[in-house]
Amino acid sequence: MIASGTGEDARLTLRTPASVDIFTRILTHGPIGRVDVGRQTGLSQAAVTKTVAPLLLDGIVAVDRPLAGAALTGAAPGRPVHPLRVVPSARLVLGVKVNPDEVIGVATGMTAAILHVARRPLGSTDPAAVVEAVAQVAEELGGLLGDRVDRLIGLGVAVSGDVDAATGIVRDSPLLGWRGVPLAHPLAARLGVPVRVDNDVRALTIAEHWFGVGRDSGSFAVVTIGSGIGCGLYLNDDVVSGAHGVAGELGHLPLASLDAVCVCGRRGCVEAVASSGAVLRAVRTVTDAPRLTLAEAAALAREGVPGAVAAFDRAGTAIGAALAVVANLTGPDTVLVAGEGMAEFELYERAIRSTFAAHAFGAAADCVLVTRAHSFEDWARGAAASVIRAAVRQEFQPTFSG
Amino acid sequence: MIASGTGEDARLTLRTPASVDIFTRILTHGPIGRVDVGRQTGLSQAAVTKTVAPLLLDGIVAVDRPLAGAALTGAAPGRPVHPLRVVPSARLVLGVKVNPDEVIGVATGMTAAILHVARRPLGSTDPAAVVEAVAQVAEELGGLLGDRVDRLIGLGVAVSGDVDAATGIVRDSPLLGWRGVPLAHPLAARLGVPVRVDNDVRALTIAEHWFGVGRDSGSFAVVTIGSGIGCGLYLNDDVVSGAHGVAGELGHLPLASLDAVCVCGRRGCVEAVASSGAVLRAVRTVTDAPRLTLAEAAALAREGVPGAVAAFDRAGTAIGAALAVVANLTGPDTVLVAGEGMAEFELYERAIRSTFAAHAFGAAADCVLVTRAHSFEDWARGAAASVIRAAVRQEFQPTFSG
DNA sequence: TAGCAATAATTGATGCTGTCAAATAATTCG
DNA sequence: CGAATTATTTGACAGCATCAATTATTGCTA
Numbered sequence: 001m002i003a004s005g006t007g008e009d010a011r012l013t014l015r016t017p018a019s020v021d022i023f024t025r026i027l028t029h030g031p032i033g034r035v036d037v038g039r040q041t042g043l044s045q046a047a048v049t050k051t052v053a054p055l056l057l058d059g060i061v062a063v064d065r066p067l068a069g070a071a072l073t074g075a076a077p078g079r080p081v082h083p084l085r086v087v088p089s090a091r092l093v094l095g096v097k098v099n100p101d102e103v104i105g106v107a108t109g110m111t112a113a114i115l116h117v118a119r120r121p122l123g124s125t126d127p128a129a130v131v132e133a134v135a136q137v138a139e140e141l142g143g144l145l146g147d148r149v150d151r152l153i154g155l156g157v158a159v160s161g162d163v164d165a166a167t168g169i170v171r172d173s174p175l176l177g178w179r180g181v182p183l184a185h186p187l188a189a190r191l192g193v194p195v196r197v198d199n200d201v202r203a204l205t206i207a208e209h210w211f212g213v214g215r216d217s218g219s220f221a222v223v224t225i226g227s228g229i230g231c232g233l234y235l236n237d238d239v240v241s242g243a244h245g246v247a248g249e250l251g252h253l254p255l256a257s258l259d260a261v262c263v264c265g266r267r268g269c270v271e272a273v274a275s276s277g278a279v280l281r282a283v284r285t286v287t288d289a290p291r292l293t294l295a296e297a298a299a300l301a302r303e304g305v306p307g308a309v310a311a312f313d314r315a316g317t318a319i320g321a322a323l324a325v326v327a328n329l330t331g332p333d334t335v336l337v338a339g340e341g342m343a344e345f346e347l348y349e350r351a352i353r354s355t356f357a358a359h360a361f362g363a364a365a366d367c368v369l370v371t372r373a374h375s376f377e378d379w380a381r382g383a384a385a386s387v388i389r390a391a392v393r394q395e396f397q398p399t400f401s402g
Numbered sequence: 403m404i405a406s407g408t409g410e411d412a413r414l415t416l417r418t419p420a421s422v423d424i425f426t427r428i429l430t431h432g433p434i435g436r437v438d439v440g441r442q443t444g445l446s447q448a449a450v451t452k453t454v455a456p457l458l459l460d461g462i463v464a465v466d467r468p469l470a471g472a473a474l475t476g477a478a479p480g481r482p483v484h485p486l487r488v489v490p491s492a493r494l495v496l497g498v499k500v501n502p503d504e505v506i507g508v509a510t511g512m513t514a515a516i517l518h519v520a521r522r523p524l525g526s527t528d529p530a531a532v533v534e535a536v537a538q539v540a541e542e543l544g545g546l547l548g549d550r551v552d553r554l555i556g557l558g559v560a561v562s563g564d565v566d567a568a569t570g571i572v573r574d575s576p577l578l579g580w581r582g583v584p585l586a587h588p589l590a591a592r593l594g595v596p597v598r599v600d601n602d603v604r605a606l607t608i609a610e611h612w613f614g615v616g617r618d619s620g621s622f623a624v625v626t627i628g629s630g631i632g633c634g635l636y637l638n639d640d641v642v643s644g645a646h647g648v649a650g651e652l653g654h655l656p657l658a659s660l661d662a663v664c665v666c667g668r669r670g671c672v673e674a675v676a677s678s679g680a681v682l683r684a685v686r687t688v689t690d691a692p693r694l695t696l697a698e699a700a701a702l703a704r705e706g707v708p709g710a711v712a713a714f715d716r717a718g719t720a721i722g723a724a725l726a727v728v729a730n731l732t733g734p735d736t737v738l739v740a741g742e743g744m745a746e747f748e749l750y751e752r753a754i755r756s757t758f759a760a761h762a763f764g765a766a767a768d769c770v771l772v773t774r775a776h777s778f779e780d781w782a783r784g785a786a787a788s789v790i791r792a793a794v795r796q797e798f799q800p801t802f803s804g
Numbered sequence: 805t806a807g808c809a810a811t812a813a814t815t816g817a818t819g820c821t822g823t824c825a826a827a828t829a830a831t832t833c834g
Numbered sequence: 835c836g837a838a839t840t841a842t843t844t845g846a847c848a849g850c851a852t853c854a855a856t857t858a859t860t861g862c863t864a
Contacts, residue, residue, distance in 0.1 A: 033841070034842065049842065076839080079831055080830065082841075231731065240638065244769070246764050247732055253727055329650060329732070331651075332645055362564055437813080446853080449851050451813060453850095468859085480860055481860055
């Protein structure tokens with residue numbers, strides 16, 4: 001149990017779509033003046049003033065000191081702007097990322113900035129053990145928050161695989177070996193806090209769209225490289241989840257040559273040559289060093305050992321093709337490349353960029369490739385961002401035990 | 403010039419988002435009772451009644467005779483349903499598809515059912531010549547409509563390539579050899595009618611989503627096979643257009659083996675083995691018959707000539723992989739396979755289905771493949787559907803000459 | 805065949821929300 | 835200091851969707 005009376009006062013009340021838009025704008029683009037909010041949301045200034053008033057009273061939005069002084073404002077005459085911003089600490093959120101060997105959690109405020117971190121190793125991926133570990137991490141974070149747990153909106157859990165966020169059930173997670181595992185209910189019952197479970201890449205995509213590089217992008221994608229290859233899509237200002245819960249499955253597209261055998265049993269999958277495991281296997285084979293680690297393999301490639309370089313090149317080529325697929329099919333203006341594999345990004349980069357350029361068709365080539373190395377905490381932060389977004393959009397149906 | 407005083411009374415007035423939803427529901431799912439409209443749109447019955455009242459007055463919506471009789475209603479007691487439907491002829495639309503050698507136009511009503519057809523051969527794809535041919539087709543259709551041109555909402559033009567529907571400019575159409583060709587303005591000026599220009603596959607996708615197999619699908623895709631391979635996406639109840647106007651570019655994804663050289667100069671493109679041109683070239687080479695037509699090539703394959711069968715198989719494999727890409731990445735519940743290539747679909751089918759099944763990952767395999775052979779008129783109908791949708795959603799900014 | 809139960813549609817009062825236009829506030833510039 | 839300029843607030847107002855009650859029309863049953 002984290003808190004007894006939680007839930008009521010911590011909820012966000014944004015009754016109309018207009019107020020959701022206004023609040024979202026302030027959250028993601030603040031500090032910002034009321035006039036600009038109106039312009040950017042297509043609403044009148046009056047609507048902004050009236051919507052913001054109760055939020056100021058609530059304390060979730062604050063007005064910065066009007067920045068006067070000709071130097072700052074660009075010497076324009078007129079009443080100075082009273083910049084609005086969301087008070088990060090007005091509401092709090094927990095986000096947890098479940099890895100096969102570890103559970104990592106963070107506590108954040110409304111802007112998904114990390115306040116505290118906690119982690120627990122996982123002995124097994126047995127659902128009960130994972131629920132227990134997540135709960136312990138959440139409780140530890142709750143303890144670190146102290147009195148402030150009243151302001152807790154909820155707990156987000158990020159899991160790789162096919163996740164039904166509406167019901168909080170993990171439908172299929174090959175990495176954890178789960179099928180149809182309900183996560184939200186047991187956790188909510190155990191902790192007494194609303195819980196949202198989401199796909200990890202989707203959660204990271206939300207975080208980057210609201211608080212990261214995708215902030216001004218209506219059509220945006222995240223491609224993750226590492227032990228698997230994944231993709232999150234944000235098109236027409238909405239997350240793509242797929243009719244059956246599956247979307248962004250990039251890892252098993254047949255973009256590589258057919259002599260590469262994938263762990264899924266098929267041939268030519270991107271992951272068959274581009275997952276960190278595949279790269280490592282390739283370098284081990286070529287150098288005849290069966291106990292090599294990925295870091296050592298990367299070191300060999302950096303030294304210029306031909307077989308190692310070729311393995312990373314081959315991976316980069318497949319990743320570049322995958323990026324081109326995303327760009328050609330969905331036409332984002334920005335694609336963020338992320339994931340654990342970023343540690344060796346320099347080794348993939350040349351092949352990625354040249355393959356992408358070769359296969360991006362027409363205007364799809366205008367799409368900007370951005371890179372960022374996320375820590376494990378950032379993934380947990382994604383889970384928090386998923387909760388924040390759902391709460392703001394009034395889609396957060398608190399999952400409690402019956 | 404089609405009509406002098408056109409435009410004012412033919413416009414649709416649906417002031418609020420709610421009324422757009424209600425009207426759309428009646429249009430795409432009518433005849434339907436008010437209670438059901440309310441349920442399906444999430445609005446109250448009262449809202450439906452009040453929104454529909456002026457539309458009945460306008461004559462654009464009509465009430466069918468209440469279907470009484472226990473046999474029909476399923477023996478349920480209660481007041482019988484008064485089914486609402488959109489009167490197809492209440493507004494009229496023209497749709498024109500521009501092919502490299504021909505321009506085909508149709509006149510339709512609100513439900514995009516074809517009323518008249520007209521066509522003109524194209525001597526050249528010179529923009530001026532195309533504008534002239536489209537205008538002539540539109541005028542011929544206008545003549546066929548007679549007095550009813552008062553009810554004309556506008557003209558839709560479907561063009562393959564990168565089209566900016568907002569400005570009516572064809573940014574890049576390799577098939578026609580166009581770059582930055584303004585189409586809407588000259589046509590609107592010439593005809594005195596609002597004009598909307600759209601990408602052809604996108605237009606077909608809209609038609610199928612509103613009036614065809616995608617009617618109950620929130621997440622839907624169309625893949626076209628033929629001289630090129632294209633794709634239209636409808637995700638989260640919105641058409642995907644891409645940040646830079648390009649989306650659904652499936653034809654040049656590197657899914658085929660690298661020894662296939664594409665007309666675009668690269669290797670491994672889907673179109674390099676799966677476009678009708680590529681299939682024909684392959685059969686010609688194998689049978690050493692350089693003047694073979696596509697129909698003859700198909701006949702050979704139907705007879706079981708191994709080289710011909712192999713060429714179609716190879717194409718089907720690439721198309722199946724492309725379908726798997728769409729399903730894995732965007733997770734639609736339905737994918738419609740269409741295009742001129744459907745004439746030979748039976749020859750591709752086995753390879754398409756087995757490759758798709760092999761590469762559709764997890765729940766993406768639940769996606770239903772539907773096929774339909776569209777005539778050229780259907781493509782023109784797509785252009786009309788694009789106009790209808792824009793008009794209903796109040797996004798149709800009439801393009802007139804300044 | 806009347807009366808009851810069930811379902812569909814309408815009506816009018818109500819309240820909320822966003823807009824408009826005018827007023828107020830706070831600055832720069834001359 | 836006053837005019838110009840820009841930001842924000844205010845209050846009247848209108849539109850729209852909901853709610854709850856009413857009316858409409860049927861099937862079923864006694």
